[in-house]
Amino acid sequence: MSVKIKPLLAGNWKMNGLRTSQAEFHKMKAGLTDTLADSANIMICPPATLIPALADIAAGSAILVGGQDCHGEKSGAHTGDISAEMLKDAGATAVIVGHSERRTDHGEGDGVVNAKAQAAWRAGLVAIVCVGETEAERKAGQAVSIVQGQLNNSVPDGATAENTVIAYEPVWAIGTGLTPTAQDVEEMHKAMRDNLASRFSDAGAAMRLLYGGSVKPANAAELMAVSNVNGALVGGASLKAEDFLGILDAYS
Numbered sequence: 159m160s161v162k163i164k165p166l167l168a169g170n171w172k173m174n175g176l177r178t179s180q181a182e183f184h185k186m187k188a189g190l191t192d193t194l195a196d197s198a199n200i201m202i203c204p205p206a207t208l209i210p211a212l213a214d215i216a217a218g219s220a221i222l223v224g225g226q227d228c229h230g231e232k233s234g235a236h237t238g239d240i241s242a243e244m245l246k247d248a249g250a251t252a253v254i255v256g257h258s259e260r261r262t263d264h265g266e267g268d269g270v271v272n273a274k275a276q277a278a279w280r281a282g283l284v285a286i287v288c289v290g291e292t293e294a295e296r297k298a299g300q301a302v303s304i305v306q307g308q309l310n311n312s313v314p315d316g317a318t319a320e321n322t323v324i325a326y327e328p329v330w331a332i333g334t335g336l337t338p339t340a341q342d343v344e345e346m347h348k349a350m351r352d353n354l355a356s357r358f359s360d361a362g363a364a365m366r367l368l369y370g371g372s373v374k375p376a377n378a379a380e381l382m383a384v385s386n387v388n389g390a391l392v393g394g395a396s397l398k399a400e401d402f403l404g405i406l407d408a409y410s
């Protein structure tokens with residue numbers, strides 16, 4: 159079954175951005191024409207410190223604001239952590255969970271990611287669940303099976319097209335300027351679609367599958383045209399309004 163899916167273009171600012179970065183966000187908002195806003199949903203996931211300010215600026219516009227990570231619990235003795243409820247309270251509508259930088263830097267496995275996705279739903283946030291293979295896994299011919307395992311274990315039962323977005327981010331393509339071929343992306347996204355459709359039926363067929371990893375204005379049109387690619391999760395190129403809006407042009 160093929161379903162018409164409105165793409166999501168999400169920017170992940172990672173650990174970048176001070177209060178002065180609000181100026182760049184103002185530029186994004188100003189550059190967002192109605193045509194662009196009609197063609198895709200647009201989101202920026204800034205560091206948590208900037209969520210309230212960016213949510214205030216975004217109010218009344220088509221831009222959504224998301225978090226980059228959350229704890230599985232609602233509240234409690236977890237120094238330095240932020241709950242999904244806190245993100246929601248700060249103005250977020252979604253949260254990224256299981257980004258490879260969290261999996262690597264903080265040792266988060268699929269079980270933790272699964273709990274975080276459920277925490278996102280509990281707070282009324284969309285969970286953007288990240289999956290992706292390392293370079294060694296791809297070279298060993300295991301890319302598809304690794305990603306299938308991550309999907310099976312990181313995406314909780316109860317996922318719907320409304321509460322969950324999947325982001326395929328090959329670890330070796332993040333921040334490197336390298337991207338898989340369109341054919342490799344197509345193969346992976348087809349495998350993910352089949353997996354999700356078989357587990358969640360119509361919901362799996364309609365769930366947004368983003369590609370992430372060195373998406374730039376120059377390669378966005380080619381990557382976004384691949385079948386079963388329903389948007390992008392963009393790191394470096396989401397920090398500048400000109401680049402981010404340039405990627406959006408791929409949809410207009």
Ligand SMILES: O=C(CO)COP(=O)(O)O
Pocket residue numbers: 170257327331332333334335370371372373391392393394395
């Ligand atoms: O990790 C990413 C987004 O979450 C991708 O980062 P880059 O676009 O900088 O490669």
